[in-house]
Amino acid sequence: MTAIDGSNILAELRETLPENTLITDTGLMETYRTDRAMFCDAGMPLAVVRAQCTADVVAAMKVANKHGVPVVPQGARSGLSGGANAIDGCLVISLEAMDQIVRIDQANRYVVTQPGVLNAVLARAVAEHGLFYPPDPSSKEFCAIGGNLATNSGGLCCVKYGVTTDYVLGLEVVLASGEVLRTGRTTVKGVAGYDLARLFVGSEGTLGIITEATLRLRAAAERPKTLAATFADADDAARAVSAIVTSRVVPSLLEFMDRTTVQTVNDQFHLGFDSDIGAVILAQSDAGGIAGGAEIDSIATILREAGAVDVVLAETDQEADALLAARREVLTALETMGTTLIDDVCVPRDRLAELVAGIEKISANQRLTIGVVGHAGDGNFHPTVVFNSDDDDESARAYAAFDEIMMLGLELGGTITGEHGVGLLKRGPLTIEIGELGLQVHRDIKKALDPTGILNPGKIF
Amino acid sequence: MTAIDGSNILAELRETLPENTLITDTGLMETYRTDRAMFCDAGMPLAVVRAQCTADVVAAMKVANKHGVPVVPQGARSGLSGGANAIDGCLVISLEAMDQIVRIDQANRYVVTQPGVLNAVLARAVAEHGLFYPPDPSSKEFCAIGGNLATNSGGLCCVKYGVTTDYVLGLEVVLASGEVLRTGRTTVKGVAGYDLARLFVGSEGTLGIITEATLRLRAAAERPKTLAATFADADDAARAVSAIVTSRVVPSLLEFMDRTTVQTVNDQFHLGFDSDIGAVILAQSDAGGIAGGAEIDSIATILREAGAVDVVLAETDQEADALLAARREVLTALETMGTTLIDDVCVPRDRLAELVAGIEKISANQRLTIGVVGHAGDGNFHPTVVFNSDDDDESARAYAAFDEIMMLGLELGGTITGEHGVGLLKRGPLTIEIGELGLQVHRDIKKALDPTGILNPGKIF
Numbered sequence: 001m002t003a004i005d006g007s008n009i010l011a012e013l014r015e016t017l018p019e020n021t022l023i024t025d026t027g028l029m030e031t032y033r034t035d036r037a038m039f040c041d042a043g044m045p046l047a048v049v050r051a052q053c054t055a056d057v058v059a060a061m062k063v064a065n066k067h068g069v070p071v072v073p074q075g076a077r078s079g080l081s082g083g084a085n086a087i088d089g090c091l092v093i094s095l096e097a098m099d100q101i102v103r104i105d106q107a108n109r110y111v112v113t114q115p116g117v118l119n120a121v122l123a124r125a126v127a128e129h130g131l132f133y134p135p136d137p138s139s140k141e142f143c144a145i146g147g148n149l150a151t152n153s154g155g156l157c158c159v160k161y162g163v164t165t166d167y168v169l170g171l172e173v174v175l176a177s178g179e180v181l182r183t184g185r186t187t188v189k190g191v192a193g194y195d196l197a198r199l200f201v202g203s204e205g206t207l208g209i210i211t212e213a214t215l216r217l218r219a220a221a222e223r224p225k226t227l228a229a230t231f232a233d234a235d236d237a238a239r240a241v242s243a244i245v246t247s248r249v250v251p252s253l254l255e256f257m258d259r260t261t262v263q264t265v266n267d268q269f270h271l272g273f274d275s276d277i278g279a280v281i282l283a284q285s286d287a288g289g290i291a292g293g294a295e296i297d298s299i300a301t302i303l304r305e306a307g308a309v310d311v312v313l314a315e316t317d318q319e320a321d322a323l324l325a326a327r328r329e330v331l332t333a334l335e336t337m338g339t340t341l342i343d344d345v346c347v348p349r350d351r352l353a354e355l356v357a358g359i360e361k362i363s364a365n366q367r368l369t370i371g372v373v374g375h376a377g378d379g380n381f382h383p384t385v386v387f388n389s390d391d392d393d394e395s396a397r398a399y400a401a402f403d404e405i406m407m408l409g410l411e412l413g414g415t416i417t418g419e420h421g422v423g424l425l426k427r428g429p430l431t432i433e434i435g436e437l438g439l440q441v442h443r444d445i446k447k448a449l450d451p452t453g454i455l456n457p458g459k460i461f
Numbered sequence: 462m463t464a465i466d467g468s469n470i471l472a473e474l475r476e477t478l479p480e481n482t483l484i485t486d487t488g489l490m491e492t493y494r495t496d497r498a499m500f501c502d503a504g505m506p507l508a509v510v511r512a513q514c515t516a517d518v519v520a521a522m523k524v525a526n527k528h529g530v531p532v533v534p535q536g537a538r539s540g541l542s543g544g545a546n547a548i549d550g551c552l553v554i555s556l557e558a559m560d561q562i563v564r565i566d567q568a569n570r571y572v573v574t575q576p577g578v579l580n581a582v583l584a585r586a587v588a589e590h591g592l593f594y595p596p597d598p599s600s601k602e603f604c605a606i607g608g609n610l611a612t613n614s615g616g617l618c619c620v621k622y623g624v625t626t627d628y629v630l631g632l633e634v635v636l637a638s639g640e641v642l643r644t645g646r647t648t649v650k651g652v653a654g655y656d657l658a659r660l661f662v663g664s665e666g667t668l669g670i671i672t673e674a675t676l677r678l679r680a681a682a683e684r685p686k687t688l689a690a691t692f693a694d695a696d697d698a699a700r701a702v703s704a705i706v707t708s709r710v711v712p713s714l715l716e717f718m719d720r721t722t723v724q725t726v727n728d729q730f731h732l733g734f735d736s737d738i739g740a741v742i743l744a745q746s747d748a749g750g751i752a753g754g755a756e757i758d759s760i761a762t763i764l765r766e767a768g769a770v771d772v773v774l775a776e777t778d779q780e781a782d783a784l785l786a787a788r789r790e791v792l793t794a795l796e797t798m799g800t801t802l803i804d805d806v807c808v809p810r811d812r813l814a815e816l817v818a819g820i821e822k823i824s825a826n827q828r829l830t831i832g833v834v835g836h837a838g839d840g841n842f843h844p845t846v847v848f849n850s851d852d853d854d855e856s857a858r859a860y861a862a863f864d865e866i867m868m869l870g871l872e873l874g875g876t877i878t879g880e881h882g883v884g885l886l887k888r889g890p891l892t893i894e895i896g897e898l899g900l901q902v903h904r905d906i907k908k909a910l911d912p913t914g915i916l917n918p919g920k921i922f
Contacts, residue, residue, distance in 0.1 A: 183902075187809055192883060346648040380648075417651070430653055448909035
């Protein structure tokens with residue numbers, strides 16, 4: 001690549017972009033360097049474009065394309081894999097100011113939204129119309145829809161309602177050339193041509209920049225009924241999960257916390273669990289009314305029969321909210337104990353016991369605390385390594401444990417990432433998972449859509 | 462392209478493929494020339510490979526790739542768009558003999574299957590294990606899973622359960638090079654790399670040949686409760702559909718038949734509908750038990766309030782089965798009246814009344830019978846033009862009506878194909894729907910995966 005003339009490019013950007021859209025101040029740019037992933041490289045951008053509309057993205061992309069400048073798209077920078085980290089001399093295109101909900105169509109149950117809208121903001125806006133946007137990452141209050149699309153985010157309700165891609169009807173995407181592709185539809189079904197929308201979903205900004213999305217909605221769910229089941233050990237809890245997922249009941253939430261994570265949030269959220277508890281399962285039914293009552297009772301019965309020490313139904317909304325809040329805050333709570341490395345393996349749901357046992361072994365071998373929390377109903381777990389990052393030896397063991405957990409996930413027939421994405425963090429293990437031919441197909445597709453390789457280069461693969 | 466030396470290629474195929482796999486007899490090859498689409502060009506293959514296993518597909522593809530011979534993959538040839546039609550001098554690779562269900566995993570609720578398994582055969586096999594594979598095209602007894610994947614088939618249960626792509630976890634695909642790509646996973650979630658599996662789904666054999674699929678299953682649904690609602694005219698029925706799809710109830714089936722189609726099947730299936738009925742809606746709930754009863758009652762109430770003349774619950778399974786059989790046999794019944802051209806538009810669900818009114822206008826202008834039947838809950842309709850194909854003028858008017866219906870679908874914000882695919886039949890209208898840039902992206906992706914263009918060339922675009 002020939003040397004890039006930064007001043008020339010900045011002059012062109014100033015010419016084509018509205019005032020206040022372009023940030024070149026080093027101090028201001030500092031906050032745009034990274035997402036929430038730890039230990040991933042991050043460079044200093046040449047400039048940050050805070051796009052206000054699709055035309056701004058187009059203008060910035062055309063300049064970048066002309067000069068071969070790498071472009072890093074960013075949403076709310078809440079990612080956990082470094083996928084949004086800046087590259088030295090790149091143009092960061094931030095979508096956070098494109099935060100308008102364009103249209104809520106009640107008759108056809110979809111929403112058209114800009115990418116900068118926060119997940120929870122979108123969910124609340126459609127709820128006002130009696131509608132429901134299910135994908136709910138734990139970070140829902142501070143992650144944006146654009147990032148959810150880029151990583152195909154999951155969340156707590158996936159066990160019943162699926163992940164982000166299951167709600168994508170259509171997309172507007174700015175391609176590497178600066179051209180604007182509209183793909184997909186507003187209808188429920190459609191098979192006219194390739195499913196390009198779902199190719200962009202989960203591509204982590206390496207194939208195009210999503211500037212608008214048409215997302216399918218459901219009728220509002222009923223206020224859920226919530227239960228907590230305690231187990232003597234994680235093995236019993238794992239068997240209980242298998243019993244639920246092979247039953248006729250589909251809970252709207254089925255979460256798992258191991259001893260470490262339960263104890264970490266127990267005091268803070270006044271959960272009142274005994275200190276000798278080995279694992280907790282949280283479950284919900286949002287079927288509502290009599291059906292909901294019957295469903296949560298079925299779940300309770302299955303959990304008891306599978307060996308739960310105790311199953312308690314939340315009697316008030318406050319009690320239920322506290323349980324869920326505790327679950328969502330596990331990562332934050334673990335962070336108070338040290339530096340954390342959060343993993344994201346997903347395994348077949350009957351391998352959970354083996355996963356937990358394997359992680360206990362890794363924890364013992366590496367002499368490190370590893371808290372295991374996750375979306376049990378999906379087999380998607382976030383084993384989180386806690387360590388002292390000032391201690392080089394401990395840090396080395398933490399990285400080793402993190403990698404070992406991924407390899408364990410693969411051995412159990414799973415994947416290295418259930419919902420966080422590959423970003424910078426998991427590029428190595430990705431090759432192991434998808435193989436050389438898989439990687440070659442990725443490269444071929446990337447080249448087809450981004451021939452000069454300017455879109456988020458070095459991410460995923 | 463340089464002239465292809467057929468005898469040389471046949472010799473190589475004979476050398477690498479097992480005996481009985483290769484068909485070169487012109488009479489035998491005749492049946493492999495077309496799918497069920499009318500009026501689409503079909504050539505004569507150089508040879509047909511009846512693959513018994515992935516290795517056969519690989520061997521055939523390598524020979525084809527070496528010599529630049531076009532390859533046309535075929536399942537059960539039940540398609541309605543000519544996507545599986547042979548090309549002169551091509552190698553047809555038939556997957557119909559790869560008809561084994563490889564594994565049913567009850568604990569993790571998925572099935573691994575070869576592509577030649579018929580849809581209904583797969584559904585019955587998993588049902589024996591208390592499991593449910595929802596996608597159910599009307600052709601389910603004679604269409605294969607491979608074809609379902611190639612066209613991303615829908616069916617009658619989509620309104621509640623989605624389409625084929627929603628059930629795809631992983632695929633084995635033979636690429637144009639003859640290499641075997643395994644993509645996707647057996648876990649519920651996973652975001653390691655691009656969603657290649659869903660790119661192959663719906664690509665109609667133009668990007669690779671699917672030789673194995675891992676498909677998600679659900680717990681068996683309850684025996685459904687069925688109702689039939691009659692309406693004075695299609696407009697009332699359309700409003701009733703809107704009332705259902707904006708309510709809290711999600712029926713497991715919501716089908717529409719207009720006056721023409723009802724009368725066509727009324728006598729044959731002893732349905733006993735009055736001859737002055739303007740439209741019929743069929744609905745089901747598979748919620749089961751008390752919930753199912755409550756759900757079908759809710760649907761009945763909504764339909765009555767929306768202006769149904771009469772709402773009748775099927776009292777016996779036989780009655781329900783007759784209603785559904787009648788619905789599934791509409792096309793066959795229309796075929797007894799003349800040659801048929803079956804369309805497949807999908808519109809936003811609040812535009813149904815406009816679609817039906819527009820089709821009535823087209824029918825009057827072109828002086829042709831057009832029966833409208835479809836998956837009302839998805840907005841996906843199959844307006845079917847009936848005509849005398851011996852009459853050139855009438856045939857011309859039939860083609861014109863067929864095209865006008867697609868354009869009407871697009872005008873109403875819909876798509877030219879909800880579930881049948883583009884094939885040869887809808888290549889022209891596809892460009893109108895996806896635009897020049899969309900088409901260019903399709904070409905770029907096709908070129909990335911099939912650089913010499915041997916995979917089902919001329920299909921889709």
